[in-house]
Every structure is written in structure tokens, then in C-alpha cells.
Amino acid sequence: MSASSSFVVALDVGGTSMKGGLVDDTGAVLLSERRPTPREQGPEAVVAAIRDFIGHLAASGDGHPAGVGLAVPGLVSADTALYAANLGWKNVPAIDFTPLDVPVMLGHDVRTGGLAESVLGAGRGVPDFLFLPIGTGIAGAMIVHGEPYGGASGWGGEIGHIPVFPDGEQCACGQFGCLETYASAASVGRRYSLRSGQEGVRAEQVVASDDPMAIEVWDDAVEALSLALATYTLLLDPSMIVLGGGLAEAGPALLDPVRTRLVKRLTFRDAPPLHPAALGVDAGMLGAALLGWRAAGRPDLGPGWTVDVRSEPLVS
């Protein structure tokens, strides 16, 4: 392969910021940058900002990229961003996102992060597992036979909206008692703030607090998670569960009680082990790089890579 086609442009598009990079065919991250997502300027401005960012990243490389991979929110196919409520997109073709005349592939944001954890991270060598990032919201990537599974229409993995408490609080989605309403980082902070009257409390503070109201809110989160994970385990029989996102930074304070309750809930089978995610905030961008290489006709790349994960702190 010529030196001029030995890297891809990878972009992870989030609701508030975009993380982009250049990744070569050995998995080395040659460049990594972050830009804000201009969501308030409308759907077309976001597409234009992505084009501009990709053009800038490509021009920073030595030669021409072999492909482009993008992780985007919403309902996604490999060649179209079908629908994204938070960005206002409807049926945006993949080629609209790039100014370059090279192959491009899109992936769902959480499933693309799950692909990276599967090929390069905590799930390396594990064909069936759940990747569950817990941040502002909760969505899962179901890894089935080594690949993220999106279901019949691409809505698969919305574990954050599994009803865990049937008569529970109303979720932003309109349903009642959703996992996300109790266990996302945003919900843990919000539910404690409501009870205590203290504004702007973060989930980490709730986890660390010995205030009885904080303990109760955290207990609800742990209970909701163990219920959802028991359901997932009974349905899909995963080899492991990988917890990521901002709340997973709580480490043993999250993993230990969830593990204990999950084990208790399951009677006739073993609980799968729980592991922290390995790639942190880089998962989406690294997964996008794998998609970029797939677009370029190199689906074989990835399994042999040793990735150097930056220690940028996770944010919720």
C-alpha cells in the first residue's frame, strides 16, 4: 500500500462536541482534535461543520486518506443518517458529510463505540456482550457474534428505555419507569437535586455522599440497572457486560453493588461478569476509524492493533 493511502479520517459526532482524528493502518492515532457541534445553528450547519472538520483533518495528514468513518447519533444505516432528533437530521446521505472523494461509512454512535470495545477494548475476543455507556442518557450496543446488532430497523439497543419500575416516574421519552430516568448520570443528579433542593448536583457527588437522600437515589439507580441487566442477560446470554460512560468512572461504587444484585436476581444461571470499558471517550472515534477502513475495503484491520488510549477524563 502506498504511503498516501495509509490513514483514514474518523469522526465521532456528539450532541455538544465532535471528536475527530486520523488513524493509520496499524491503529496509531496520528492526530486527534475536538470541535463544538453547532447544534443551535440547525441541521445544515452541523453537516457543514462536519464537512469542514473532515476537510481540515484530511489536509493535516501526509497524503490522501483511504476512507472516512463517522459515528453519528439517531437512526443510521451505513450510507444514510436516517433520523436524528437532537440534530434535526432526516435522510442525510453519507457523502454529504465529506468534501473528499473517498469511500465513507456511517455508524450509530453507541454501536460504533461498541464495535471499538469489541475489536480493540474490553470485549476483545469476546463474541457476545453488552456495551452500556451511562452518561447523560443510556443506550446499549448489543454485540452479537462480534458485530453490533441494531435489530430490524436500527432501533435495537435502546435499553435506557426499558421499563424497570412499571409505576415509575415519567421519562423524557413519554414512557414511565424507564431505566434512563433512574440510572443515567443526569437523572441521578436531577433526582437528588429535586429531593434535597440543592441545584446542579452532579452524579459523582451523589455517589460519594452519605446523605440518606443521596443513598436512596443511588440505590434506585443500582436497582434499576440490576433489573435491566438481568433482563438483558436472560434474553441474550452475554459473556460479559461492559459499563462505560461518565457514571462508570464511579468504578467499584457502581460495579460492586450492581454485580451483587444481578447475581442475587438470577437463580438458575450465572451472572455474566461486569467490566469497565477500556477505551473511554476514544471509543466512538476509534470505532469510526474501523468503519473508515471498512469503507476503504480493509475490514481485516483492527484485531491486531494495540491502541494507545489517552487519559482524557470521561465527562457525563
Ligand SMILES: [Zn+2]
Ligand atoms: Zn424512556
